[in-house]
Amino acid sequence: MADEDPAAKATLAATSWAILAILSPERELSGYDVKKVTEWSIRYFYWSPQFSQIYAELKKLEKLGLVTSRMDHDNGARNRRLYKITAAGLEAVTRWANDTPAEPPMLKHSVLLRVAFGNLAGPEKLKDLLQEHVEFAEDMLRQATHDAQVAETVDAWAYSRLALQWASRYYASERELALQMMKDLDEAEEAFGRSGGPGSAPAPRYWDEIGEKVNVEGKQA
Template identity: 30%
Template sequence: MAADLSTTSYALLGLLALHPDDAAEGLTGYELKQRCDQTMRYYWVSPATSQVYTELARLARLDLVVATTEAENGRRSTRRYALNDTGRERLLSWLSTTEPDFPVLKHPVALRLMFGHLVGSEQVEKWLSAYIAQLEERTAELRAVRESLGDDPRLSSPARVADWGLAYFASESAISAELRTQLADSDAERVT
């Protein structure tokens, strides 16, 4: 029986398969962590560096990736990980035979808004304004990621996820702006 893998393990297998040009050479744990930070952090938790290395070692032990070690100009060695056929089959099986869980919304702003009546509208407005500013920053970052993906058909799936993320950020901005308007209208009604 195949060992159970975490969603993070499958995400790492998928990221190893993401760019076909990297398939033969593989990626270092550091490069894979960078790829996590550049992609997954917009819609999933980007694993800690230690978790990336732990999962890669586990995937190598399970013979789902090939680990190679190379010396770098007499300095310490670098370990690269490449997806092998067994790992690709396992990833494809997971993608095609399991259903994704319904997302659990862990939204720190929404949690605080739930208790906004305890701190007053001025504080709530600050939270919403700060969140809208963060959304603008993340939108700019994700837009740059989307542009870097271009129209390469091999990257059409990550491009679609980036488009989804951009639409999500736009929706969150609109919702937050509407909440700010409702808050201001509510405050105005109390004054009059």
């Protein structure tokens, strides 16, 4: 409990802000609780950090004076450390929410990566992967829809509900896009027949032309 360095407020990573935001209703939470909250909602659109990271982040936030902590013995109870946001923390996280531009979303879609390098595996393998992805999307869709319904029961969760509804639609779309890709693969297979289309040829030498074709034309940042 000490630093209060105002410069640090600006340089926290999004994960730290997320944890601080979870603590922003002025309620005491343990690291375990924080993890549960991320699992409940945030994981659908912003992954979910590991326990070890959450504990480390909480310590960091405490050193910055944005949260305080105390040990809990009353409760049951195993030993657990409870964290609570400070006035400085509340002010910092509010400034973050109001004054910081959002970073561009970042996506690492392994399935699409496989598709892009489909010549290494062939369309059948890709369709297997896509089928699995469809099931994954359906699973997430179901869970997000359920959690969104839970969020309807409490007024204070209104924004979480909106985010979870977005997630429902997102995973529904993810499902459709995968199904569409499977169709596209079928069509491509038919078009190429068993001649040297996608999947059979070693697909050599394409970068020659990339420079000329790509660089000039599009791309206004």
